[in-house]
Amino acid sequence: MAEDPIALIRLEGDGNSVILRIVGKEQRKPPNEADTLVGEFVVDTPFVQGTLKTWIFPEDLRQWQRALDSLDAGQDIAWCEGKRIPWLFIELDEDDDRCQVTLNDHSMSLTTVTVTVPLADTWFDDAYRRLDLVWKTWPLAAD
Structure with missing residues (x-):
């Protein structure tokens, strides 16, 4: 049975939103390729x-964890920059x-x-919870 989509990233407010929904898991052919999650911005x-x-x-999820930690510490972040997937940048005002x-x-x-959205302190708890939910719902083997 397919799982419901999970919003890994949900930045929204003031009529604007940027959301990354994880919609499923794609199994790759072993042993050379790790399974991946299919998402939609x-x-x-x-x-x-x-x-x-x-x-x-899997490494992208680990990098998102580090990006969340940096954002929570007040630093701007670049997620997946230099990779073949879309790049996400978040700059704090x-x-x-x-x-x-x-x-x-x-x-x-x-x-x-580029979209401007509010970013309250309470957003971070929800963001970490969303990341944990993705890991639990669609476990991925390490790269």
Whole structure:
């Protein structure tokens, strides 16, 4: 039975959102390739809307954990930069509780979009919970 999608990343508010939904798991042919998660970025603003399919590897989830730790410590992050999947950048606004979220699809549509969303302290607990839920729902073997 297929699992319901899980929003690994959910940045939203003020009418804008950037969400990464994990929709399933793809089994690769062993022994050379690790299983991957199939995901979909969903961007929704009053100005632009779109979706973008992506694949998430075990190392990407570990990097998201480190990115969350850096964000929680007040640092800007770049997630999956330099990889063949879309790159996600989150820049914190020091003057208020907002961030600039940039999604860069450098390989398929060659499109970059930046969205401003609120980022409250309570967001972090939810983000860690979402990551744990993805690991439990779709376990992946180590790379």
